[in-house]
Amino acid sequence: MKIRIRIIWLLSTTFAILVLLFSAFVYVLSSNYVFNDFYDRLKTHTNTTIRIELDHRGDKEFVKEFKEEYLEKLPEENSIIVALDKQGKPLLNTKQSKEDSHFIQKVIRYKSGQERKGNLLKYGVLYVDKDGKSYVVYTSARNMYYTKYKNYLGGLLISLFFSAVVLIVVLSLWLSKRLIKPISDLSSSVHKIGTENLHFRIENKQERDELGELIRTMNNMLDRLETSFETQNNFISNASHELNTPLTSIIGQADLMLSKERSAEDYKTALNHILEQAEKLNKKTKALLFLARTGFDGKKMTIEKLRMDELIFETMETVNRIIPGNKIQFDFESLPENLDALEIKGNSQLLQLALSNVLLNASKYSDNQPVRIYLTHTKEAISVHVQDHGIGIPIQDLSHIYDPFFRASNTTSFEGYGIGLPLTRNIMRQHQGKIIVHSEEEIGTLVSLVIPYKS
Template sequence: MKIRTKVIVLFSAISIAYIVSFALYVSYFTKDSLQTKFYHRLEENATIVGNHIIQNDAYNNKVYYEVTRKYLRQLSEGKDYLLRIVKGHTDLRYKPNLPLPEGFYEEAIVNGKAQFLHDRTSYVAQFFVDSLHKENLLVISAGIDEYGHEEQQILDHTLISGGLLAIMVVILLSFYFANRLLAPIKAINTELTQVDISNLNKRVKNKYSNDDDEIGILISNFNAMMKRLDISVKSQQSFIGNASHSLRTPLTIIGGEAELALHHLDKNHEAYYSVEAIAKHASKMNLIINNLLLLSRTGFEGKIESKQWIRIDELLYDVQKSEKSMNPDCEIFLDFSHIPEDSSEMNIFVNPDLFYIAFSNIVSNACKYGDKKMVTISLVCHENLVVVKISDHGIGIPLHDQPHIFDSFYRASNVGAIYGNGLGLVLAKHIFELHHAILSVSSIENKGTSVSVYIPK
């Protein structure tokens, strides 16, 4: 999950939780307050009714009816129940048909009053000690708080609509703040796409924050790292170039002198084998140095010069011819059975020298590790793509070695005494990547290796 999404989700979730919690808090305590007030009204009503029944005088009759008229709207669908209780007892002679629990009546008699809510109907019981009559009086007032329920519904609707509106605002704000917070990082990422091995002098500009905040410090540290990396890469490039050039001259002299000595030595001479080994290894070291030079140039500069349109079939034919001259025992078959009739469809825009080296390295590997079996080079042309496939039926690459085949100087564990320097495939991959081509390798140990190159037109 991206940081932007995490910020939006987290900010929205926390804000929504607060909004919902606040709405539930207001709704619950408003409902509780309205219910408590209605209980007080029922209690006042029960008190007036009880006093009226006990005293039964004209003044109280007048007060009773005035109060009844006053509370009539608030106590709609209400009713009063009058129960006589034998003095000194807590049980009832008969119980009204009301949905009240057993302990309700005893609680009212013992404590003087009791409250109970069933569905929407509220019940309040008030106990009176009647000194004017033989039995005490228990008044139960019941009613439905229509006004309170309406107020609660209006409040709940307001909280829901307001909460939904607030949630929408919070989500919009979360998008806004996430974009504002991550704008510097997005800008940094955009600028970083312009940085590669050939453009290490690129520096990120701080446009969205102060130099002293976290983003500013991050940009400053990144620019400092890029500066150190630029110096290190240039030093490495200079070292490889200078070392390769310095080594090339003495190696050329050694190889030349060894070749000259071989011409003047008889093959039966005891030094002939040693001089021949010197000439062979000098040639191999010269090849390694040339590969290092080419690898450093393509890898560090990151650009291709002298590109031109060439025919891929002609290039592959030259590679086959050159490799046959170097490895006469290797049989190389060019499979051009799928090439198009229009030769222009085989044209690619590349540096021919680099492509020649890349394919030569791959074919050379196929010959060396092909167990002296036929190497097949096939060519297929598509509308926007040219596919070259080089296959052998040799020793293959062990599965545990395959993740490392593009590491410099790495050689598979099953190559034995077969000579190699571990640079050919690495160099080929670099060259193809610089031309935006894709190189893929599939191999099965003891069955062979197949190298496919996908070249855009």
């Protein structure tokens, strides 16, 4: 069932039930009011009968005239006076039924009373005159007003109910169309998006509600998708170039050697060149495969307790073997007083690889100038900071440093493949951490590896 139909059905049903309950409430209250009003009329007629028939004051004729002139004659009205003996028992005549007898007893017991049978209503009181004689005086009449009123009110409420249902359905149609329109517009906009126009963004006219939040989320997702596609395109372009260069060199060298007979020395030189290019190709291929593996979620990697200072020292030993005489120094003053803050959970080999990539880059791109390593920590994470004073990264290249095979425009005189930082970022993601790079050209670079304690 479509959302619009569900909205119409839900609103119509809900309001119809509310209108029905309200109509029933009005009907019941009105009915009670009609009966109470009729009992008040019976009470007035009963009291008037007492004034005329039993009261010993001299205004009987006036009251009788007043009753005949101003008091409305009720349908089948009948006023009855029943005398009581000295023991308080009613002196009934043969015309009075058992029901009348029960009603009279009720009036004697409670001093007054009322009774209803169908539309026949009775009201009576116990009256004691000046001579001490007791009487039960009651008036009965048929409430024909209730029958007419009930038919009129019932018909009116039924008409209003069906009119309200029609109005509710119309309003529900209009409201559902108004509510669904932003969603329909969103659906139409989403259909326009494809790989060829990922730059397209959905116009957000619902800034302050949940739909506006959804549109903002979708636009953010499109930002990430566009970046991902651009990164993928750059990766394919750079990878093709990086792999094609050694292959072209190998094929060209082989074709040259096979074009005619060569000396043994020429063949040896050519084979050494081919071997060199093949080794480069092998390194790039392995780097690509490792980069792809670290792009997974890392659920299967081995996690163990590690000491961050020990991890740093082991990595520095590895870097010392690769770049002898480097000037990488660890700042021991940055060690926390509480050594428990140095304990993390992670994969030792991957974290060493990530840190070694950063240290090698820092030493290489600073022409072996001093590189400082220091630690900071919070309640949530510990951070390793690597500060160099090298060539830095041009500002226009900072947004591409995580693209595989991308190399900054000022690194042409340095060897490298452009795999280190993308690989390091993947490793940090596997540990629910992050890498942060701050750099200024010709000033230096600060790389921070943030590793949460609960990784």
